[in-house]
Amino acid sequence: MGVVISVNALLEGRYRAFLFDMDGTLLNSMASAERVWGAWAKRQGLDVETFLPTIHGARSVDTIAALKIPGLDPAVEAHGITQDEIKTADGIVEISGAHKFLSALPADRWAVVTSAPRALAEARIKAAGLPAPPLLITAEDVSAGKPDPQGYRLAAQKLGVDIADCLVFEDAAVGIEAGHAAGARVVVITETHHPPLASAHPQIPAYRDLIPHIGSDGYIRLAA
Structure with a gap:
């Protein structure tokens, strides 16, 4: 099962890969x-x-x-x-700092796991001006959608990393549940939350104050 962590533990942690939800997490649609x-x-x-x-x-x-x-x-x-x-994909924008954050990640260290069909996911990512994900897990790739953990586990498997070494970025209750059930650590992006979402997982507004660093051990760490 996933581990509930604090914001401080989030910044002190080290990760093999980042797994991102799409809508509300990387872009606002x-x-x-x-x-x-x-x-x-x-x-x-x-x-x-x-x-x-x-x-x-x-x-x-x-x-x-x-x-x-x-x-x-x-x-x-x-x-x-x-x-x-x-x-009608017009009006879609990135979550603050998402493009810069994704662009700083190694291509084999991140994936998008979305409940959207592939064609819609690709259209929204393009409309938001975000980098195309090196790995995209969509509605067609799983037999059960979120809150089932299947999508996040599949992403970790395809990246060749242990799900326990992954950090999941989410914004919706079903996605948070899916990431936690998969066995990953979870952080909640809150830019589109009005009112704030109640969650035991750490919450950050967006990506503009986060900087990823790759250590000599190959793990990704976060600096604020």
């Missing part, structure tokens, strides 16, 4: 996503204000399936929503 999902929810007769907070962090197909709407095919609906989101 909230306005784009809620615009598309809000229109869909309205067509289904759902209470939009109550529904929208449930879409973050989970795969679209899982979010729709959980509603158990009679006669609705979650896979078909999720595909339609994804296509609409790809078409």
